[in-house]
Amino acid sequence: MNGVHDVGGMQCFGAVRPEPDEPVFHAEWEGRVLALTLATGALGAWNIDQSRSARESLPPAVYLSSSYYRIWFEALEGLLGRSGLLDGGFAARARTWPEMKSALDASNSFARETDSPPQFAVGDRVRARMIHPAGHTRLPRFVRGQVGTIVLVHGSQVFPDRDAVPIGEPADQTPEWIYAVEFSGTDLWGPDSDPTVTVCVDAWEPYLEAAS
Template identity: 35%
Template sequence: MNGVHDLGGTDGLGPVPVPESEPVYHAEWEKAAFAMFSMAFRAGFFGVDSFRSGIEQMHPAAYLLSPYYEHWAHAVELHGVSKGMLDEAEIDKRMKYYLANPDAPLPERDDPDLLAFVDGVVKAGAPAGRPSDKIAKFAVGDRVTVVDDSPHGHTRKARYVRGKTGVVELAHGTMIYPDSAGNGGGDAPEHVYTVKFTNEELWGPE
């Protein structure tokens, strides 16, 4: 899917300001949004690729005008409602309640196992490797060209590499194929490679 989320190689956006001491979180609710990702992942709301796909389904204006962790909250709500694990009316009801009562205490839950899981996912991530008997099409040193197309659904193929030619530097074995898993399909493992492109190949002689 081509959209505002794929900014790689886009020009005309100006410099990216880098504050000297930017906080990890800019508001308390961002901590909750971060925690919701791991908990929703464990509950079966989504995999990593369908989570990203959910973010990409935001309205372009909403995506550009909202902070980073609002994208995460959107994906959690979208997938939770679509899976029947969250109720949209209940979400709206609670949101209105806390807007009217900002100092009201949040519900508490003591779940050491869930806390340990979240801590593990945050520190180590989730493994993407999957076994497959597929034979690798490429080897280290091969010259390869990225297919130049415009997928309609989720893809990890950034626009700025499409149609570009590079050299395979590393072969990583078979892993989850995001273009399948992120679009409601299975893991569909594919061989994954690190490909080296020259600056001139990607950006031109200038």
């Protein structure tokens, strides 16, 4: 979806000012929100792409006025309600710490095997497709329609756009190849951009087409 979460290249938001020596959490509740998100995600009631979609689908005014972990909290509340966990409709049993640790360790890799060979190779020139999906996507707006060069073939993972279906519906988890695609800053931002700037985007194969 084209939402306020995808602000790359948009103007009028001011400069990005990194916080010096920024702590991992600015308040104790933020750590709890992260822990709750990881713990409830391990229950299997939703997948990672549905979780991302829940954050991106928050009302624009809420998203823009909320801190990072406030966004996570608001999205988690919605996920818990839609899955039935909040009203007791989901039959979940308590997980032991060894089970939780195993689930967290397993979540560090999202690689999937596929029998299909990659369509592109390092050095190929590709164009990011001009798409405007109504649902979740990982292709930033600012690279759509632009031509870049593949600099790395990552492997294959579940395609987020097909995985982020409404809770309760079966997700298509057929893996797709992922490529690191490098774009010139001047191609993305115009002649006023720093000519030394490049932007590298990880893009699933369905997002790309061969550049003519």
